[in-house]
Amino acid sequence: MAENKDFTEEMDENEGALITLTDDEGNEVEFEFLDVIEYDGEEYIVLIENDEDADEVVILKINPIDDETEEYVSIEDEELLETVFNIFKQKYEGRIDFK
Numbered sequence: 001m002a003e004n005k006d007f008t009e010e011m012d013e014n015e016g017a018l019i020t021l022t023d024d025e026g027n028e029v030e031f032e033f034l035d036v037i038e039y040d041g042e043e044y045i046v047l048i049e050n051d052e053d054a055d056e057v058v059i060l061k062i063n064p065i066d067d068e069t070e071e072y073v074s075i076e077d078e079e080l081l082e083t084v085f086n087i088f089k090q091k092y093e094g095r096i097d098f099k
Contacts, residue, residue, distance in 0.1 A: 018050055021072065031058065037087050044084045045072055059084050 017033040031047035034057065038044075043062040048054050059081055060072035075081050089096075 019047060021047075035088060035091070036062070037084050037091070039084055039087060044075075046084075046088050057085070057088070059088075 019031050019033055020028050021031060023029055030050040032050050034046040034048055036043050036045055037059075045060050045062055047058045047060070048056070049058070059075060061075055063071045063073055065071060075084075
């Protein structure tokens with residue numbers, strides 16, 4: 001149980017961190033880190049575009065490359081996206097207003 005608490009505290013420290021990703025057209029887009037969700041033995045990063053008008057989160061699968069490097073991969077499976085998003089919503093129920 002303490003490991004989960006430590007993990008949650010670590011994620012809270014990273015909340016609001018900015019990550020710059022390159023889209024399919026080669027444009028750099030800045031995102032705010034929200035959380036990492038673990039599901040079915042995999043990890044998924046939850047981001048929101050760093051724009052005051054942003055109203056949708058982006059969920060990407062984390063693929064570790066080595067101990068220091070990871071890549072973020074788009075998820076095509078709509079059911080998987082929905083499942084991960086529902087876990088995220090449950091975790092932040094009462095803290096984030098989901099419209």
